[in-house]
Amino acid sequence: MQQLLDRLAADAPRCFGEGKVASYIPALAEVEPDRFGIAVCHADGSVQCAGDATTRFSIQSISKAHALALAMRELSPEEIWRRVGREPSGQAFNSIVQLEVENGVPRNPFINAGALMVTEMLVSQLFMPQQTIREHVRRLSATPSVDFDETVARSEMDHKAHNAALAYLMQAYGNIRNDVEVVLDAYFHSCSLAMSCVELARSFAFLANHGVSPFDGQAVLSPVQTRQMNALLLTCGLYDAAGDFAWRVGLPGKSGVGGGIIAILPRRMCICVWSPRLDSYGNSIAGRHALEGLVEGLNVTPLG
């Protein structure tokens, strides 16, 4: 495995010729583009890595998976799935069309509208939502130093227009009841968490371990919930490139515009790759390429 990771890290620069760093907020645009890290956290909690695996980056949409796991712990499934769907959207991550056609109910929790809805539920349910989200991720990654990047969070709020449009439209349909600014603030803070490949791989290791955190032995989710979450990551985790990712990589995964992607090999490991150059769907090019190489190098994958 270590050899495989070293080889993937060595091969990554081949992908540095294409793609662009996310630039919709200034704080992200400044990231050095030609970086690559990869970390594997096995089901027993042990970690192997290569490249810039301990450099922290903005996890962005990967936080949508943390948030959903927290919501699945804190709220009943009836409450969650009445307010957000479980189907691939067939649209770009930030499309507003589907919301209007389907009465303000987002297609799934991994598009922006759906993650805003999950945040809305957490804001309603929790006493101190932002702090609880941070504690949740600290516990999952067993890394107390994980924290928000306030510069990123503020920059997102300064460029909130598109997410504000999504949130206000859901409010117009009566589906968001909290103040939109409060929901946006909690959402942007979750996205702003700065974590390394190692920390992210650790934070989702429970999805490769029947829902049990290998670090404290506690169940984050039940085995059935774990399978459900992996299914949702497989069908909806990479926006409107989810089908292509399933075709090429075949693992449940979640990407973020910070250049990170996490992927789950059920019952075996969680992998996290990072490389900031993105394709037109907002997914890391070198990251996806490395995951393809990893799956090729493994003998067994979930789909054959």
Place this chain on the structure above:
Amino acid sequence: MQQLLDRLAADAPRCFGEGKVASYIPALAEVEPDRFGIAVCHADGSVQCAGDATTRFSIQSISKAHALALAMRELSPEEIWRRVGREPSGQAFNSIVQLEVENGVPRNPFINAGALMVTEMLVSQLFMPQQTIREHVRRLSATPSVDFDETVARSEMDHKAHNAALAYLMQAYGNIRNDVEVVLDAYFHSCSLAMSCVELARSFAFLANHGVSPFDGQAVLSPVQTRQMNALLLTCGLYDAAGDFAWRVGLPGKSGVGGGIIAILPRRMCICVWSPRLDSYGNSIAGRHALEGLVEGLNVTPLG
């Protein structure tokens, strides 16, 4: 396993209170609604079954998976994936909207438009397309008596309007070059194949066996193609209920409005269930319920 299958068959009548038999063509509307069959074909080709597992029914859209497997054998991946996508559609199985928005390129091969496109490719590529499709399915199921139901095929042609609209729109975009009537005829014949649960489970056993048919030991697809096909079945196999099916069952699958569903447990088995009452998405209610029960009864599933 046999006990589990018997129990699932015994429990199936609980679902007979809801749902309706497909009625868009008269030939399908006459099917007795309260039937249930289940068959498992293991990776070694051995079969276990319960209920009406040897009654033949109209496989309908399950044929889309046979057709894609044939196309993946006969055409280059470049040719196929230039003309049809690999993403979940986010729309009903017969939606025409997406076609117009995306210049006549269907989202994936398992919605009607996509299956018509695969048929178009087979019609262009093969000398006698209909006969070749039939021979392909006979070989996959190791059952030479598998045949078209001409009454069903004719009934489909008599009610061709919606599929004709899809095909003509793709022709208007220059993506269908053969005569639309010829493509429809081949497509409707594929859908009209009459097969039992046992025969269908056998015909897709190669997807649970690294692409190798357990009946003649020949590779139908390569291991990589097998994994790709399973990924596509998982993300797109059940129309706009694909996400929900992945959530509940977590297996690659394909349904048909005849009431059949096939599902793949990679490296272990192919399951086929049949029960004609359908939910609003066109998927068998008792069939999906039985698959949920089966997954619950198994110790290991691909996603956790």
Place this chain on the structure above:
Amino acid sequence: MQQLLDRLAADAPRCFGEGKVASYIPALAEVEPDRFGIAVCHADGSVQCAGDATTRFSIQSISKAHALALAMRELSPEEIWRRVGREPSGQAFNSIVQLEVENGVPRNPFINAGALMVTEMLVSQLFMPQQTIREHVRRLSATPSVDFDETVARSEMDHKAHNAALAYLMQAYGNIRNDVEVVLDAYFHSCSLAMSCVELARSFAFLANHGVSPFDGQAVLSPVQTRQMNALLLTCGLYDAAGDFAWRVGLPGKSGVGGGIIAILPRRMCICVWSPRLDSYGNSIAGRHALEGLVEGLNVTPLG
């Protein structure tokens, strides 16, 4: 003419059995539903009326026509028509779909998104936009006492979610540059103007007089601009019922959810009707009915 108006007022109660008062904001929901007023302002400024023609009501979307007239005075046509279209939308008045499909450029100035864009332009152009809009309407109607209803304006701001979604989406496309809250405030104030049928008919009399106000003899718009505005009112003035209104009434017009409708008989008169019960498109039922009766009673209409 007076006889005709009296008869229309006498017939109006026949329409009181159907339709509902707008209820999306509490301030509008309290209006007495069974009211009817009609006023005609001739091209020479003389007025005839019947029913509750001097009761003030909330002009709501009729203000979109005042705002556009002001923009056409204050900004170059290039600036205006680069930022908003001139085509019927084919969608409901508050649809957000079209905005996404067409990069945040509203179809026309009489749907909500378009009126928000016109307000955005006025906010950028004018030193004190709200006050200038009010002065503009006071001058057009030659009625210095016309004023905002602050209760309505505040109630609209409290229920801003849908319009906020439209405005933020346009901001996300870079088309709204002012603070969204400022634009919404100016827009809601314009909508909150309280005016009677007589005052509204007077305020649009210039559209029946080659652009010249009959009250001060000054040109509000040029003759060409007047014809253009009348064309836009005819094709886009009644949301997605514009075609039906043109078919039945055949006059340029603009409706508001307060129950008012203004209509122009070019070179002859401006008519204003008011009755609060609305059809499903948001247009006054008794009002449209009275306009049909008026056109029937006149010898000459613009379209034959």
Place this chain on the structure above:
Amino acid sequence: MQQLLDRLAADAPRCFGEGKVASYIPALAEVEPDRFGIAVCHADGSVQCAGDATTRFSIQSISKAHALALAMRELSPEEIWRRVGREPSGQAFNSIVQLEVENGVPRNPFINAGALMVTEMLVSQLFMPQQTIREHVRRLSATPSVDFDETVARSEMDHKAHNAALAYLMQAYGNIRNDVEVVLDAYFHSCSLAMSCVELARSFAFLANHGVSPFDGQAVLSPVQTRQMNALLLTCGLYDAAGDFAWRVGLPGKSGVGGGIIAILPRRMCICVWSPRLDSYGNSIAGRHALEGLVEGLNVTPLG
């Protein structure tokens, strides 16, 4: 008037630098691009013209207005307007999206789907639909030699895919009951009529004369129907450029991809212009420009 027409014809070549002749069927692509004709038929039937006003060209979509007038004579309004709407579509002339969203009911009779529906009604109602359509146009234009161009009609049938998709989709919704091929054949024949500017202007003179043909003094439509038809032409006659045409020209009109446009000045005249170079909406560039010049040269227009 003659001076004005001569000037417009003399100015037309200025527009010959842009636009393209319709090329979707070979028969149309062969037309000489740099032609221009204009004819005015006054309400009394007298004609004035300039340029190539007696050259016959393919009337194409202008036939949609002939067909609707015939349907309004032959069928009850209830029957017609239950099966086709009266609203601008907000979409391109051949869009299929709207049909799916609105259950196979076309938005108006002047988009392709709507004209196919009108043809469907005529095919159901009339003993010999094609011949009756031809006789109707011959009578309206008082020109017995008007006839189909069989080469054009056959070429349209050879390239029927898009219209076939529209018609089959409407059939799938149960809204087209005749054989789709029969409806298409009648529709393509109507479009293939070859007429000159003079003949077309004569054929719609009744719309400028309260519905009465100036040639035989018989009512084609009632005065109310005439006003309704003019309203529909104004709001829907130029596809998704209808709003812009109303803004610039302000007259009810109908264009065809053969380069013809007819326009109505109610109670005064029908104008027909022809020039084959089209803009991106499928409307004649020199034709629209000449109509703008004509309206500018007249003292009185319907909208001010």
